[in-house]
Amino acid sequence: VRIAKIVVKDFRGFSQEATFDLDGGKNLLLYGENGSGKSSLYRALVEFFNQAPTARSFGWYRNIFSSGPDKSALDGYVTLELSDGARYEWKCLGKRPPSDSRQPQVVRERLRDASNRAALLDYRSLLRTNFGSENLRGRLFDLAMTTLLANVRVPTAGGVERTIGDLWQRARNSIPRSWQRHTRSKLASIASAETTFNEALRGILPQVQAKTAEFLNYFDDSDIELALGFQGLNYEQFRKDFSGQTLDFEVKLHKVVVPEWNDLLNEARLTAMALSLYLAGVALTNTTPPPGAVLPLRILALDDVLIGLDLAHRLPVLRIVEERLADFQVLLLTHDRVWFDLAQLSVSNPDNWVYYEMYSREVRDGNVVFDAPVLKPQTQNLPGHFIKLAKDHLANPNHDYRTAALYARAALEVKLKSYFSSFKVQVPYDLDGRNLNTDHFLNAIERRFLWSGTGASSLFQLRRVKLFREGVLNPSAHFHPVTLAKSEVEEAIRAVELLDFPKKKDEFAKKASELLGKPVLTQAELIDTACYLRTAFETDLRSLLVRYGGTINFRDDWTKIELDELWDSAKSRMNSINNALAAPLIGDIQGHSGLFLDEWKYSSVKAKTKADLDAAWAALRVPAAAPKTRLAAFA
């Protein structure tokens, strides 16, 4: 069971109704600028599931600007719609559904189970890891007991399951107040709470340590080893407090024990350790329901907890939650725009996620002016989102070609970089990475496909994209005066939209032949045909060079191999092998140099008619045979 929709009204930053549609129960990645209401969404979830006796009523969280100064309208709510169709509402003046007696008992119990399983962490909790340098072990104990390990459930004497946070609170509460005496029963109660807590924490620490180490391994460059220890609480009557409130950490950095580790471990490493500890607790408490039981709702919400980590250290967190906590519906909230974009490229299955952006806008209600959240759902993953924006800007009534072109280029960059991060394609070394532009990526991918013989259909798509590199997709071509034609922008958007990197082989000659078999071709089909012909020529040219040992000059940068050089080498090899066969083939291809050999750009290709392409295909193909180029058949 998952959350399909969250609807919030008159709750903290949300003065008006706001709906987060999670598309039937997908994970949520949400970007919200400061003050946009992002943390209000997090708080709505926390409070919806809050079972603590001290939990405050809805009224405490009402938006201070809603319903006018007298706040007379009491119509706020936090509603969760689940993927099984159930809908639960926490209304202003009402009880939380997990404890609302108007709900059927079985429903209350399921919601309590969801509450027990919910893992909700915000940045404020983790900030305590890094403040100051005094008594770090004491502060980590406090952080672990109140946050990181607080929800870890442990069986205690008598077979009663409690959370570590609850046991810690019970131990604290057993201490008499300053004016109270240590009666015999009080001391017995303290001793009991102390023993129960010590046994529970000592009992689970080996598991917690092992799981934390597993998760720390995801941060593969941190090279931290962690040993956890707990000496135990020991009540001191004269102080009326427990000694031993420390969590012992032995940290090894690069196999060396760090004696004063707060001085040596940086914020990122401390945050990585704290997050690993927290997620270890979540994993250890995430029990598998028995067969036949209704699948529980499991949510993991992280509100800006990654701010202490640089981008490289954030990706492991994404991998941990996707790989090791896959049962959970993940809600990642961030105020970091770059991370929002990068995370979209890095999730293992973008279709499992929905993306939202939140901004704030000024609202006037009578004489009151205040900021209210604006939600912008992103219905597709990042490239799809950019393509949609490109089309929107191109369409009536906008006709904003320049912006459309910029979004098309952004979509292209996202697709290329996403491919790079997945397949580790190499680009030329440069001291300043900003010097790498889209051409470097395009060329590197193209080279990989051309020489490896894989990604053939992508090669054709890349060829189609490259038609527009000088115009629509050129980063420096959008300055005034605007010279973009609508049809060209449309074609460029289509080229980027269709760019995909499947691993299937394709037959370009066959595809070109099929298209040319049609009596009439549309403009898009003409371009596709031209791309198929060019790609068929180039791939078979390279195959021929490999087959017959063609040579080219050595160079430092192997991304810069011009087609001219390959063609010269091929001509030389073909002439030496079979001059009678080579001469007419070379002449025929050079007769269509605009399609096969010249610089590849839209302005020349768009002028080609079907007759031009028919003639080019007739020159390239083996006559009266299955579609095949004469280069492939050359012997």
Added chain:
Amino acid sequence: MTSRFLNALLDPLVWQYGRAGNTDEIADPRDPLMLAYWEQVLNGLVYELFFRDELHVHGIHVFNLVADACLPDINTLPENKRLSVVRAQFERLYAAENPLRGALSTLRSLEIVRTIEGES
């Protein structure tokens, strides 16, 4: 049938309590947790005896799960092997992915259990 299951669970529990304080063996910090878990399993069986419908509506069948666990009869084991066997059984059944652990964990959400265990 039922008594056999109870014996299978009670035996390690009684045996462990019997050897509590035996300093000849190196204590494992997880032993108290293990004792508590065996008690939790027994409690689960008792809850199912008395509140069958309340448990079954959530798909919780503790008796079936204990039967599926195939606990060994520790009385047939040599004394010096028992502790390691009992500990191994505990680690197996206490794993987060074991359905018995999942069922006992879910029990904590039930109102009747919360009332009895003082969590209402």
